[in-house]
Amino acid sequence: MITKRIIPCLDIQNGRTVKGVQFQGLTDAGDPVELACKYARDGADELVFLDITATENKRKTLFTMVRDVAAAIDIPFTVGGGVRSVADVEQLLQYGADKVAVNSAALENPELIRDLAKRFGCQCIVAAIDAKLVGDRWKVFQMGGKLETEWELLDWAKQVTDNGAGEMLFTAIDHDGRKQGFANTMLAELNKSVNVPIIASGGAGKIADFVAVFNRGKADAALAASVFHYDTIPIPVLKQVLKQHDIPIRIV
Amino acid sequence: MEIAIIDYGAGNVQSVLFALERLGYTARVTTDAKKIQSADKVIFPGVGEASSAMARLKATELDRVIPKLQQPVLGICLGMQLLCRHTEEGNTSGLGIFDADVVRFSNQVKIPQIGWNTITNLKSDLFRGITAEPYLYFVHSYYVPLIPECIATTDYQATFSSAIQKENFYGVQFHPEKSGEVGAQILTNFLRL
Numbered sequence: 001m002i003t004k005r006i007i008p009c010l011d012i013q014n015g016r017t018v019k020g021v022q023f024q025g026l027t028d029a030g031d032p033v034e035l036a037c038k039y040a041r042d043g044a045d046e047l048v049f050l051d052i053t054a055t056e057n058k059r060k061t062l063f064t065m066v067r068d069v070a071a072a073i074d075i076p077f078t079v080g081g082g083v084r085s086v087a088d089v090e091q092l093l094q095y096g097a098d099k100v101a102v103n104s105a106a107l108e109n110p111e112l113i114r115d116l117a118k119r120f121g122c123q124c125i126v127a128a129i130d131a132k133l134v135g136d137r138w139k140v141f142q143m144g145g146k147l148e149t150e151w152e153l154l155d156w157a158k159q160v161t162d163n164g165a166g167e168m169l170f171t172a173i174d175h176d177g178r179k180q181g182f183a184n185t186m187l188a189e190l191n192k193s194v195n196v197p198i199i200a201s202g203g204a205g206k207i208a209d210f211v212a213v214f215n216r217g218k219a220d221a222a223l224a225a226s227v228f229h230y231d232t233i234p235i236p237v238l239k240q241v242l243k244q245h246d247i248p249i250r251i252v
Numbered sequence: 253m254e255i256a257i258i259d260y261g262a263g264n265v266q267s268v269l270f271a272l273e274r275l276g277y278t279a280r281v282t283t284d285a286k287k288i289q290s291a292d293k294v295i296f297p298g299v300g301e302a303s304s305a306m307a308r309l310k311a312t313e314l315d316r317v318i319p320k321l322q323q324p325v326l327g328i329c330l331g332m333q334l335l336c337r338h339t340e341e342g343n344t345s346g347l348g349i350f351d352a353d354v355v356r357f358s359n360q361v362k363i364p365q366i367g368w369n370t371i372t373n374l375k376s377d378l379f380r381g382i383t384a385e386p387y388l389y390f391v392h393s394y395y396v397p398l399i400p401e402c403i404a405t406t407d408y409q410a411t412f413s414s415a416i417q418k419e420n421f422y423g424v425q426f427h428p429e430k431s432g433e434v435g436a437q438i439l440t441n442f443l444r445l
Contacts (some may be wrong), residue, residue, distance in 0.1 A: 002369045002408060003387065040432070045368055071270045076389055076430045096266040098391075098430065121300045123364045123391045166364050166393075195359055197366045220362065250368045250387040252432065 003248045004214050005045035005221035006235060007199060008228040010035060012051045012081070015061035019226050029229045033068045039228065040073045042235040043252040047073070048101070048169070048199075048223060051081030052144070063095050070096025080128055080169075089116055093124065101169055103128040104142040107149055110159060117164025126199075127165035129156060131186075132173040138186055145173045153186070154193050161194045168194065169223065171201040179205025179227070187217035199223050207233060207241050214247050253443065255279035256291035258318070258331075260308040264299040264429065268328070271429035275440055285317045292323055293443055298330025299391070302354075303342025305330060319347050324445045325421050332416065332423030333394060341394050349421050352399045352413075361409040364393040369406050371414045371426070376403040378415065378422055380441050386434040388414075388426035395425065 010017045010032050017035055018026040029035075036047055049069070051062045059082070066079055079092050080101025089100045100120075106113050106127060116125045130141045131153040138153035151159075157168060170190060172183035182203040191198055197220035200213045204224035210233075213219045227233040242249045257268055259281045272279050279295070280287060288294055296318065298305065309315040318325070318335075327335045334346045339354035346354070357363050368387040371379075395412040398405065404415035406425070416423045422442065428435035 002365060002367050002390075005367050070266060071273065074271065074274065074430060074432050074436060076391075076427070094266060096270060098264070098267065118301070123366070123393065124299065166391075167366055195362055196364070197362050220367065 001248050003045070003250045004219070004242070005199075006043075006210070006238060006249075007046045007048055007221050007223040008039045008044050008235075009048040009050060009201065009223045009225045011225065012049050012062065012065065013053050015065050017229070018052070019229055032065055033072050035229070036069050036073050036077070039235065040075050043239055043250070044075065044235055045250060046075060046221070047077040049077060049079045050101070051079070053082070063091060066092060066095040066097050078126055080126065085112075086115055086119055089120060093120060099124045099126050099167070101126040101128040103130065106160060107140070107142045107151070110163060113160055113163040113165050117166070122164045122166035125165050126167045126169050127160035128169040128171070129153065129160070130171045130173050141173060154190065157190055157194050161196050165196065167197045167199065169199040169201060172203060175203030176201070177226070178203060181205065181209045182213040182217050182219070182222070184212055184217035187213065187219055191218040197221065204233075207238055210238060210242060211245050211247065214242070215245070253277065253293065254291040255293045255295065255443070256288045257281045257295045257297060258288060258314060259283045260305060260312070260314065261300070264297050264328070264427065267427075267429045268295055268297050271436065271439060275436060275443070277443060283312045283314065285314065288314070288317060289321065293445075294321055294323060294325045296325060296327040296331035296335070298328055298332070298334065300330055301342060302330060302333060302339045302346075302394075303344040305334060306344050306346065309334070315347060319349055322420060324442060326442050327421070327423040328429070329392060329425060329427060332425055333396065335421060335423050336396060339394060350396070350399065350401055350416055350418055350423070352396050352416075354394050354396055356394050357409045364391055365408045366391050369408065369426075371404040371406050373405045374403065376415065376417050376422075377445060378403065378417070378424075378438055378441050381437055382434060388428070388431040388435060390414075390426050392425060396423070
């Protein structure tokens, strides 16, 4: 039976892991390769690296990091942040990334996902979507959650999967960093609307939040950062509890 | 030991190279038929789309070299699928080593299958030393149905062949290079065949 995935996320700035709250206010959280190895040993099913390096000339540090991570770990990982073109994706895959997440660039050019899926296969193209409730509607945001777009979440989710994204990383902006649980109602609705695996992001604070995101939110994978970085929730403990709740999970 | 990794623009070549390095082996990534023919072991990786992958194999005439190889050959993911007669993906003729037609999962399940799943009914030296039902990492939308050459099965929408073997040709649908210690064990077993 396919298992639910636990995915630690590492935000990367100039080659270092950082952690912010609601996209703002960053603190240093360690060496990404070291952290990646620790997570892999602890039983993480996959890793996500989101590069938030602002300047283009620092991007080289990302490629070096991707290569070092790929050499060091034996589980899959996704790289996202600032991915704008077919050439960007090609480079990241060549350095050893398994999947690439695309966010703002797809909103600016919806054909980008189609081009990427055609070139590299849908299995390595993750559509990252940041959204939040505006009034009573879930709206998609770009530029790291700063800029509201015209898109409603379900419409955009359908568009990116029609274009060939093989997976979706949905971040509920208002939940991110709050540690009050995932956006389970919206996640369950999203799960009914698209037929690709969904990674839920934003809101993990306690083990019960993970139980809920799989049982109520119907997510295929759950992503979190700080609860793993600061060891609030050790992954082996989390996985044991999920197993006790009859959630299919890989125990290492 | 000479290990050749067939280069046809597949996405996961670097991952396979790194996995072999972690096991203490070096490998050569090549399109050169002579180097592939003279290697002790051949790995046929694969992430990507079937029809364009076959087109690239044909362009380098490797489609005629691979079926005649005598040493152990390991097809991974798309590599395994291309060892079969035909795949629904792009309505593509494969290398025909296995008399099997690769088909797409139905919409009853999420496509692609992405994640860790178990393999059972293990019947090969490829799985030597592996006792319990191990978890391996899968990423695919198409699968090889149950065939007589099946040496491991996995359940997703249906029970399918997650590994196959015919003489010196081995195929695995999962990614041993990305499947932790169990994956490393399977790669080691292949290199010791």
